[in-house]
Amino acid sequence: MSPESQASEALPSRRRRTPRGGRHRGDESFLLPPGSPTLVLAVPGAARRAGTEIAAELARLVEIEHTGQPAHVGYVEGDEAGLPAVLAGLTQGDPDEPAAVVVPMSTGPDPALESAVRAAVAAAPAPAVAAEPLGPHPLIAEALHDRLADAGLARADRIRMMTMVTGASGFVVATPGGPSAVRQAEVTSVLLASRLAAPVFTASLGDEMAVRGAADQLRASGAASVALAPHLIGLEPEWEYVAAAAAAIGAAHSGPLGAHPALARLAALRYVEALATALAG
Structure with missing residues (x-):
């Protein structure tokens, strides 16, 4: 089975109940219904440093290629676009769902990043869920x-x-x-x-x-x-x-992975996995 097929099979619609108007889009993408939990990309370091344009482009790809809903970017260091502030600015839509799912932008285990994500999720005024890193995959x-x-x-x-x-x-x-x-x-x-x-x-x-x-x-x-x-x-x-x-x-x-479409696909995948786990709990 190809990586694309594996990713598409792992991108289901809501598992707990019928999505509110959501539908699959092609073999690799799906649209989120309005009011779905916000997907937040958690980025190591602070804003206004080398590589921040990658995060912005990944958020754009996640939205236009996979979810149809804006993806936010939160940095784990600094006050500008800080992850805690991003989460504090979100409101909960459906009371049965979290307000956000936070996806760590790392290709594998990153204890410092994952600890910062957990701390921000725990302190968020509205319920939020921490997803797994993008890799391995x-x-x-x-x-x-x-x-x-x-x-x-x-x-x-x-x-x-x-x-x-x-x-x-x-x-x-x-x-x-x-x-x-x-x-x-x-x-x-x-x-x-x-x-x-x-x-x-x-x-x-x-x-x-x-x-x-x-x-x-x-x-x-x-x-x-x-x-x-x-x-x-x-x-x-x-x-x-x-x-x-x-x-x-x-x-x-070679260069960094950067805003590769596969990473946008993985961010959507980790979002769905974390949300499915949260709704099944």
């Missing part, structure tokens, strides 16, 4: 593949009918976070290796020795050239380390 591997292809480091997906020459024969998926984040990113690496038909190793972006060790293993196994694939959206502070990490192993690197 097969769609992350799809987005990584696309970004590598965009940078000329991997052959593009056959579905896109492109014939770009592969620029690397081994890949390091560099993820922010510690051992737990690396373990979860390894799931994505296996899927990416299958898509690329090339070896892929996983390492913590903050562990220079781990990144170097992964590159050494790839070269020892016969990879003539190595590329680094950042396992992050571009909103995270760790994005600043990517260029140095790639240079340290003599590798090129």
Whole structure:
């Protein structure tokens, strides 16, 4: 089953009762009825810093491609567009539903971000629900593949009918976070290796020795050239380390996942999962 099919099957309409006028839109999207809980994207860091345009574009994609309702962006640091203030400005529509579902903008476990989300949800004046991070999920591997292809480091997906020459024969998926984040990113690496038909190793972006060790293993196994694939959206502070990490192993690197349509799809997916759980509770 393709990642697109998996995502579409995981985007049901309301499970507890019939939606108020909601309907599915195509195989990958659905429209939320008016008055549905607001989808809020929780972004690490503060507003007015590098990468904030990514969050705005993801919110736009979520609205126009999936929900039909505005998605809000709340930052976990600073007062401008702060997550607590965003939640405080929302009102509850249906008394049987939360006012908001907060989706952490991270590709895997991020204890600091998730703790900030839980604290904001607990302090919100109207009921709110915290969703799971975007990854791991097969769609992350799809987005990584696309970004590598965009940078000329991997052959593009056959579905896109492109014939770009592969620029690397081994890949390091560099993820922010510690051992737990690396373990979860390894799931994505296996899927990416299958898509690329090339070896892929996983390492913590903050562990220079781990990144170097992964590159050494790839070269020892016969990879003539190595590329680094950042396992992050571009909103995270760790994005600043990517260029140095790639240079340290003599590798090129792709850009961040950014406002990839797969991430917008995943935000809608996490919203639906969290809301279904809350309504079933």
